[in-house]
Every structure is written in structure tokens, then in C-alpha cells.
Amino acid sequence: MLAVVEGHPARQIRQEIDGETRLSGLGVAAEAVKGRVRWxxxxxxxxxxxxxLEKLMQRLGPAGSRVPVQNVAKVVPFVGVFIGASMNSAILGSVAADAQRYC
Structure with missing residues (x-):
């Protein structure tokens, strides 16, 4: 039982580190577009x-339209929220599965 208790936090920490590297990459991208005018x-x-995101917004907009950097910069926080919520959901699901397995 002790191996189970010790094994779960290690897996959870690895998942959190993977997710945080994605979020930190998103933070770096947000800093890169802050104040930019041109691609x-x-x-x-x-x-x-x-x-x-630029390609996605071009496809969703009118045909042949250009997407300004400022518009993409406005979407970046929502992507961060989505990634963070997905990470939380995955980790919570993992904890719940372990709880059902061992209780």
C-alpha cells in the first residue's frame, strides 16, 4: 500500500510539470505578442x-482576410484557460481513478 501512496504523487507531479511547461510556453508567447503590430x-x-491560432482565425474569418497580431493576442488568455482546465481535469480524473482503485 505504501508503494501506491508514494507512486501516485510522483505521477501527478510529472503530469503537472508537463502541463506547466505548456503553460509557460504560452506565457512566453503572450509576452512575445504584447505590444507588437506586425507579424x-x-x-x-x-x-x-x-x-x-493565426491560421485558425483566418479560416474562421472571411476568405482572404488577414488577422492582426493584436487579435491573436486577445485569444491567447482563453487558450491558457482551456489548457489549464484540461490539465486540472486530467489530474483530477487520475486522482479519482486511483481513489476508486485503492479504496
Missing amino acids: SNKLRQDHRLLAA
Whole structure:
């Protein structure tokens, strides 16, 4: 039983670290777009999430429209909330599954 109690926190910590690296990458991307006016190839290459959001917003908007950096910057916090909620849900599901398994 002790191995179970010790094993679960290690797995949970690994999951949290994986999620936090994703969120920190999102934070770096948010800092990169803060105050920017134009897109650059370097920005798109360094922050693939921003490039993906730009493509998604282009597809959702009118055909042939350009998406300003400011509009993508406004969406980044919502993506962070979605990623954070997903991480919390996964970790909580893991804890609940372990609780059912061992209780």
C-alpha cells in the first residue's frame, strides 16, 4: 500500500510539470505578442501556437482576410484557460481513478 501512496504523487507531479511547461510556453508567447503590430516569420517560427491560432482565425474569418497580431493576442488568455482546465481535469480524473482503485 505504501508503494501506491508514494507512486501516485510522483505521477501527478510529472503530469503537472508537463502541463506547466505548456503553460509557460504560452506565457512566453503572450509576452512575445504584447505590444507588437506586425507579424514576422521569426515570431511564427518561435511560437508555433501563435501561428496555429493565426491560421485558425483566418479560416474562421472571411476568405482572404488577414488577422492582426493584436487579435491573436486577445485569444491567447482563453487558450491558457482551456489548457489549464484540461490539465486540472486530467489530474483530477487520475486522482479519482486511483481513489476508486485503492479504496
